Amino acid sequence: MTGERIVGLLADRLDNMHVTAVAPGGAISGELRGRDCVRVTFAVGRYQWLDERYVEQQLAGLGRLLWAGRMKAYWAAVSEALGTSVSGEDPPVGPRDVDYQSARGGIVAEGRSDDGSVQIEVRGMRDWTVRIVPGSLRRFREDEFSVRVQQAATALIRDQFAQVRSLKDTIYGTAG
Amino acid sequence: MNSEPNNGTRLGADLYGLWCAGRDNLPTVAAVYSAAGEALDAAAVGVAGAFVRSGNLPGVPYGPAYQPWVELHDILAKICHDTADNIEATADALCVATVEYARADYEAASEFARLLEVNGEPRADIG
Amino acid sequence: MSFDNLMQHAYEIQQQATLKALTESGARPAAPAGEPQLAPRHGEQETRQRVEQMFGDIPELFQAFAEMPDPAAFSSRISVVDQALKQLSSGWISEDPVTRASYRANHDLDEMLDAESHIESWTGRAAMEFKSNFISPFPSIVYNQFMGIAVLRAALDAEREIWVRARDDIDKIAHDTITALDRMDDCGKNEWVMTFTVVSSVAAVAGVALAPVSFGLSLGLTAVGASSQVAAAGVPDDPPAVRFQGETAPAVVDSMRDAIRLLHGYIAEQEQKIADALTNCCQAVAQQRDSFVAKRPALADATQSDVTGPLFMGYST
Numbered sequence: 001m002t003g004e005r006i007v008g009l010l011a012d013r014l015d016n017m018h019v020t021a022v023a024p025g026g027a028i029s030g031e032l033r034g035r036d037c038v039r040v041t042f043a044v045g046r047y048q049w050l051d052e053r054y055v056e057q058q059l060a061g062l063g064r065l066l067w068a069g070r071m072k073a074y075w076a077a078v079s080e081a082l083g084t085s086v087s088g089e090d091p092p093v094g095p096r097d098v099d100y101q102s103a104r105g106g107i108v109a110e111g112r113s114d115d116g117s118v119q120i121e122v123r124g125m126r127d128w129t130v131r132i133v134p135g136s137l138r139r140f141r142e143d144e145f146s147v148r149v150q151q152a153a154t155a156l157i158r159d160q161f162a163q164v165r166s167l168k169d170t171i172y173g174t175a176g
Numbered sequence: 177m178n179s180e181p182n183n184g185t186r187l188g189a190d191l192y193g194l195w196c197a198g199r200d201n202l203p204t205v206a207a208v209y210s211a212a213g214e215a216l217d218a219a220a221v222g223v224a225g226a227f228v229r230s231g232n233l234p235g236v237p238y239g240p241a242y243q244p245w246v247e248l249h250d251i252l253a254k255i256c257h258d259t260a261d262n263i264e265a266t267a268d269a270l271c272v273a274t275v276e277y278a279r280a281d282y283e284a285a286s287e288f289a290r291l292l293e294v295n296g297e298p299r300a301d302i303g
Numbered sequence: 304m305s306f307d308n309l310m311q312h313a314y315e316i317q318q319q320a321t322l323k324a325l326t327e328s329g330a331r332p333a334a335p336a337g338e339p340q341l342a343p344r345h346g347e348q349e350t351r352q353r354v355e356q357m358f359g360d361i362p363e364l365f366q367a368f369a370e371m372p373d374p375a376a377f378s379s380r381i382s383v384v385d386q387a388l389k390q391l392s393s394g395w396i397s398e399d400p401v402t403r404a405s406y407r408a409n410h411d412l413d414e415m416l417d418a419e420s421h422i423e424s425w426t427g428r429a430a431m432e433f434k435s436n437f438i439s440p441f442p443s444i445v446y447n448q449f450m451g452i453a454v455l456r457a458a459l460d461a462e463r464e465i466w467v468r469a470r471d472d473i474d475k476i477a478h479d480t481i482t483a484l485d486r487m488d489d490c491g492k493n494e495w496v497m498t499f500t501v502v503s504s505v506a507a508v509a510g511v512a513l514a515p516v517s518f519g520l521s522l523g524l525t526a527v528g529a530s531s532q533v534a535a536a537g538v539p540d541d542p543p544a545v546r547f548q549g550e551t552a553p554a555v556v557d558s559m560r561d562a563i564r565l566l567h568g569y570i571a572e573q574e575q576k577i578a579d580a581l582t583n584c585c586q587a588v589a590q591q592r593d594s595f596v597a598k599r600p601a602l603a604d605a606t607q608s609d610v611t612g613p614l615f616m617g618y619s620t
Contacts, residue, residue: 008315008319008478008481008482008484008485009478009481009482009485010481010482010485010486011485014485074489078482078486081478081481081482081485082478082479082482082495083475083478084496089491089492090492090494092492093548097492100492100550101492104490125490160490161488161489161490164488164489164490165327165488168487168488168550168551169327169551171550172550172551172554173551179426179620180620181618181619181620182424182618182619182620186619187619190421190424190425190619193420193421193422194421194422194425196417196421197417197418197421197422200414200417201414201415201417201418201421202414202415202418204411204414205411205412205414205415205418207411208390208391208409208411208412209390211386211387211390212386212387212390212391212452213387215383215384215386215387215390216384216387216452216455218383219380219383219384219387220380223380225376226372226373226376226377226380227372227462228372229367229370229371229372230367230370231363231366231367231370232363232364232367232567233367233368233371233567233570234567234568234570234571234574235570235571235574239372239462239574239578240571240574240575240577240578241458241462241574241575241577241578241581243578244577244578244581244582244584244585245455245458245459245462245577245581247581247582247585248451248454248455248458248581248584248585248588249455251451251585251588251589252448252451252452252455252588255448255451255595255596256387256448258596258599259596259597262597262599262600262603265599265603265604266433266437266600266602266603269602269603269604269605269610269615270422270602270616272605272606272607272610273605273610273611273615273616276607276610276611277611277616280611301411
């Protein structure tokens, strides 16, 4: 298997996905690019007045919104690739589907920044928890803090996908 | 029906009619069948190549429809060619008959010649 | 993305499936040619070989489809058969029994009537038989010949339709497989639906009635045509929809193999419909040959010495 990789339509759409959202309070905006690249920015002049508790809640809300946007874009891309409108998963058929869906709902994915100052956790891609080491907002400039959020988010997304893959291999692995 | 055989001028007119049938009308119809037969022939040239498939596709090499299609085609093509031949042969017979009748009746032959002069040589319009 | 890229898609499927399966089993793909190979880990070479074997048949599965009958090869023949239909379109009826398309009457055929007017006063036996056995049934015979050729033409339409739809179906199988491979690592259930449009390629036409020539019932002809062309086909049933699911690369590729197998079966079914109709037609024509062609007139074999005699032309009145 050599030579240039040809990319399928769905892969292309997922690689080039772009989703944006604004956290409920309006102070923080986020964008998801491609599969797992997340950037957050703060409204002008707001960063210096925010505290860790507030930012934790806002980032959790932002996570939920970005992921909802991601799934919407995902279903649009799948519809395009299959040539037919698909907007959600079909109900489980058979015991393996049932096992998979219930186990999937219990997956806890986690991602941290390289220095551990920002940690994001999500259960079932629904319940988001963000933990920021106290003092981080004063310690880091806005751009330095954004980088840490980015690292944590990317690690989280990769962890989620890795656990999904592992779960699928476990449940569907032997005969597919 | 008047069962007295025509002769003389009346026969001459009948001969002209036979000649028209043999040189124009029947050949025109025969040409239709020749053209139809030729078209069918052309359609079948290399037709196996259209049906051919290989590998794990079903019906290698030509699929189940090829043979019956060729069979029906050949039946219909032969019908067209045979009909063209039969009509042409009949047309020739009418022309031969015309000459024979004219040979035996001088007045009829003159009338026939006059009608040919007046109306022109009957010709099939082909195509 | 079109049928022309089918083999490209086949290699893409093989490549993607292999990469995913290797990742699943913890092995790394071989480095591209010309680059230094990675130092082998324990069991990696065996895993690579096993995975490559698993997906080695993929290009071959698609190759036959890439080379399957070309609809254009039928299109050109269909127009040629159409020429024959145009020739034998007579004034009495000129409607294709399958498509209901109208054909302008070929007035050259009307000259048979002119011939009749010139021959009817002749009393010879062959002359009178020519009138009763050749000229009289001529309109009905031409009608039936037209019908026979129309059935022949429609069979080509039907065969062509199968391959038009097979192209679409195999193309969709390829795309759906690629999509499934792209999708299988995502959190949702990886399933998709395949509709096999080839299933409704061929439509039957209710018995094509023939003009009676001799006494007795005339058998109709069985005809099939391309369902998109058959005038009386009505709204076709929805093509069968088959669900596929695959959460691992081997499972996705197995679904693809199942889909291809189904497609083979449906193609065979549709071709058999055409074969059966044509076979019935040949039998029907053989059983009532007089309805399709008149016997060679005795007049055709007259000679110079006997043509004017009572057995042939006789005399005119």
